[in-house]
Amino acid sequence: MHEATLRGRVAELLAASDRSNVPPFMVMDVMSAADRIEAVGGHVIHMEVGQPAAPAPKTAIAAARAALEGGRIDYTSALGIPSLRDRIARHYRDTYGCAVDPGRIVVTTGSSGAFILAFLAMFESGDRVAVTVPGYPPYRHILKALGCEPVLIETSGDTRHALTGEALLAAHGKSPLKGVLVGSPANPTGTMMSREALTDLMKAAQSAGVRFISDEIYHGLDYAFPAVTAAELSEHALVINSFSKYFCMTGWRVGWMVVPEPLARPIERLQQNLAISVPTLSQIAAEAAFDGREEMEAIKRGYVENRRILIEGLPKAGLTKFLPADGAFYLYADVSDFTSDSFEFARRMLEEAHVAATPGVDFDPFHGKNFIRFSYARSADDMREAVARIARWLG
Numbered sequence: 001m002h003e004a005t006l007r008g009r010v011a012e013l014l015a016a017s018d019r020s021n022v023p024p025f026m027v028m029d030v031m032s033a034a035d036r037i038e039a040v041g042g043h044v045i046h047m048e049v050g051q052p053a054a055p056a057p058k059t060a061i062a063a064a065r066a067a068l069e070g071g072r073i074d075y076t077s078a079l080g081i082p083s084l085r086d087r088i089a090r091h092y093r094d095t096y097g098c099a100v101d102p103g104r105i106v107v108t109t110g111s112s113g114a115f116i117l118a119f120l121a122m123f124e125s126g127d128r129v130a131v132t133v134p135g136y137p138p139y140r141h142i143l144k145a146l147g148c149e150p151v152l153i154e155t156s157g158d159t160r161h162a163l164t165g166e167a168l169l170a171a172h173g174k175s176p177l178k179g180v181l182v183g184s185p186a187n188p189t190g191t192m193m194s195r196e197a198l199t200d201l202m203k204a205a206q207s208a209g210v211r212f213i214s215d216e217i218y219h220g221l222d223y224a225f226p227a228v229t230a231a232e233l234s235e236h237a238l239v240i241n242s243f244s245k246y247f248c249m250t251g252w253r254v255g256w257m258v259v260p261e262p263l264a265r266p267i268e269r270l271q272q273n274l275a276i277s278v279p280t281l282s283q284i285a286a287e288a289a290f291d292g293r294e295e296m297e298a299i300k301r302g303y304v305e306n307r308r309i310l311i312e313g314l315p316k317a318g319l320t321k322f323l324p325a326d327g328a329f330y331l332y333a334d335v336s337d338f339t340s341d342s343f344e345f346a347r348r349m350l351e352e353a354h355v356a357a358t359p360g361v362d363f364d365p366f367h368g369k370n371f372i373r374f375s376y377a378r379s380a381d382d383m384r385e386a387v388a389r390i391a392r393w394l395g
């Protein structure tokens, strides 16, 4: 066979599918650049990564250790260890005063694993699903990889970045939606939906027959007002949560869903086939994490202090425009007075001030070039140092 033809055949054999062609996460590029600076002795203040600096609660680590010493780590049932599912149901009663049947709880490999199960169980290939912009990029990338069509709806600071029922119905009117996904507290904005805003949106979704998914991964990290769970407002909503953020267990890869009752069995079948079960050690640790709340509340008090330092310090340093930092550990700042290219701004801030933050382009293809996301999940000293460095750099 002719060499060029052979090369063509091989290229065809090895070509990645179109659905796998999702964009990378630019924050990873910022992290690599920060690594390079640190490799030659620089000291970078890390505000780019959305993960707690603290380890898992001591109760979780002790439970995992005991389980390791106890012998075999077997598969669990696909929906999760029954006692963990019970404990999560109790969490809804204790935290929100809301009764949830443990039969509706599904343990997942982080909320990331939950998105895959939820989207597969709720949508057909080709279905249109609304997500908000700015927003967490994997929402739209996972939908695309699964053959669904993400429909981007822009939100603004005027509504604290809450998607309104009116905006949802307008998008649905243009071309019908099958579902909508929102997160509160939100990444990257750190803003939260009030009870009224969430109720209004869920009513609109229900009236239009649009399925509702609520990403509640930052629940527990609410500062402006208490976060409301969609599980309390409707048994038809699918709620996603995780041990990654409040419980500081990112690498343990364990999360959960509260699913509408008719979806529990289909999701169980999907999980059986896709993963068999969630890592057992992580499930054991997660159950014990609920006993470590005091430790986690102390960490949350640290975020409260970090938030105060930034809200007071950034305007003095020159960054005066940012959204209400209601929850999570993010502050989303408008840097359009300085640049029309936030990627370049973040690159220079890292190179010249050794402060790493994430450019908004990751989260918002329309206006992200005007924004920078700061994560304030590290120490108060780091926050003070970051403010001082930014002040010197901009001043």
Ligand SMILES: Cc1ncc(COP(=O)(O)O)c(C=O)c1O
Pocket (backbone or CB within 6 Å): 050, 109, 110, 111, 112, 113, 136, 183, 186, 187, 215, 217, 241, 242, 243, 244, 250, 254, 255
């Ligand atoms: C809004 C949001 N949802 C979901 C995730 C995924 O988290 P995990 O898979 O660790 O639960 C993240 C991670 O940063 C996030 O910010």
